[in-house]
Amino acid sequence: MSFGFSSYILSEPLLRTDLSRWMKLDGWIKTGLLIRFRVESENPIHSQNYNFMAYDAQFLSTSLSFHSLYKSVPQGFRQSKGLILLLVNSRINRNKHTGIFMEMQGNGSPTTSNQSTINIPHVLTVAGSDSGAGAGIQADLKACAARGVYCSTVITAVTAQNTAGVQGVNVVPEDFVAEQMKSVLSDMHVDVVKTGMLPSIGIVKILHQHLREYPVRALVVDPVMVSTSGDVLAGPSVLAGFREELLPMANIITPNLKEASALLDGVKIKTVSDMRSAAKLLHDKGARNVLVKGGDLPDSLDAVDIFFDGEHLYELRSSRIKTRNTHGTGCTLASCIAAELAKGASMLEAVKVAKCFVETALDYSKEIFIGNGPQGPFDHLMKLKSNAHNSGRQVRFNPSDLFLYAVTDSGMNRRWGHSISDAVKAAVQGGATIVQLREKDIETRDFVEAAKSCLQICRAHGVPLLINDRIDVALACDADGVHIGQSDMPAHTARALLGPEKIIGVSCKTPEQAEQAWIAGADYIGCGGVYPTNTKANNLTVGLDGLKTVCLASKLPVVAIGGIKVSNARPVMEIGVPNLKGVAVVSAIFDSECVLTETRKLHAVLTEATAAVK
Ligand SMILES: Nc1ncnc2c1ncn2[C@@H]1O[C@H](COP(=O)(O)OP(=O)(O)O)[C@@H](O)[C@H]1O
């Protein structure tokens, strides 16, 4: 994308949609973003730089990112006159960048406070770096991000590590670990500290001292000693440090079987019953809560962990995901516990959420392939990305898809004895280029089921499937998008819920509504009723003139709707406005015995009319 400047009025919906539209065009939404912007005010004291990280824009979804971006501008500025320069860099393609000036309008003067007052939950992880990014600091950062918590880092060691094992360890000098800790703890409000690889007794002591000097709400100790690949990450001397310095301070300790055994002088832990005893013994050694993790429990069908809070023993079970991608489960689990505690959860709640998160993340990424070694990393954000990855639709909305738009009607299908999916199949086979399920009197469960089977049919023909009004149904079946009316959910809210990839169409009767739809981030508008119709009660007819007026004003592609049939479709296409892309029909094709034949007839008429206009 070349350098380009546009002028925008900084209002929340505008900021969301215009930028998300612009991002979508460039395809950068897939790459991650670093955004810097500057507020320039007449009063130099109020001019400031701001950084905004959307390191994984797909995860945050553009609209949410820009919502936060908007929120990070101090309120006084939002209403004041000034300029924002926004620079967006693509992570993948750093030298591509663009600038946008946003003019802020309003009559308020800038407030003197330019400090954000929102405290967000904060976890500090004190751990080692894993170059393969499956475990260690990198897993902690991703887990906290996935759980919506800020994460700062003190790096204790740098490991050369991949899916085959640990090739090297470079321990960070103790005084420099201390310096990192001081930098973070003296400046930032940390809620919870989580520890991972602590490679020397000296580092354990430094941590202990700093926690005394800067007390935090909770300490989560993952007593990392040996990596899953069998490489030693903390030698036996550290054991004493864990026992004497950290266990008594820890709100929870999360050893795996080997680590629990090492902390208990080599006691054998081979069964769930052994895990129960180990949890109690570790509690006796001073940890307030103990979670003995059973990822490595032999012959176990479930993934079983034992949680002991000093009073009750809980056996926490989840399904054991069959995957090679389990590198970093321990680090992730402990970070998630820390994140939930930082948000204010109770210990049991935090542990349950964390376990569920690990199971879900493993399940979603069970088939990903990263690295050639025996144990791959998983992807903490895969659940959020999965729609984009799994979606059968490869390309974004193409306005020419609006050519013959088939909109279902349950009454008509009932009258002719057609199931929704049979009717949709016939329409698609007859040449429909996009389908909308408009089912007003159907149970939600039946709607989702019907939508899923229609989606299969549409995907097989490369035809997008939209859902009328029901964002929940569209999400539940992963439809390609929605069509909404003026009294349905606002389009910008639908966009925030559906993310940048889905298609959104909005019914509009006036140029003003068309403008609003564009601002809100819609992809197309439907305009009508072009002719009088009985399909929709109390529907104002705009006529061919009204249609033309809206088409000329609309920045979005338009599909004409309302009373259009084989006999009157031609004049619609002949109004000859380039952004009129096609017609949407209900009764013309569905109020008939043979949907396929009627769709074919209409397709032929539209093809002829379009050729004549060209
Ligand atoms: N294949 C799996 N499916 C589901 N959960 C798993 C699987 N493997 C490990 N877990 C869970 O991941 C968490 C970390 O356990 P574990 O792998 O034993 O820790 P570590 O990585 O420290 O060795 C535990 O909650 C455990 O039950």
Ligand SMILES: Cc1ncc(COP(=O)(O)O)c(N)n1
């Ligand atoms: C830097 C670092 N910290 C922790 C672990 C443990 O993770 P796992 O038990 O999954 O190997 C690791 N391998 N590397």
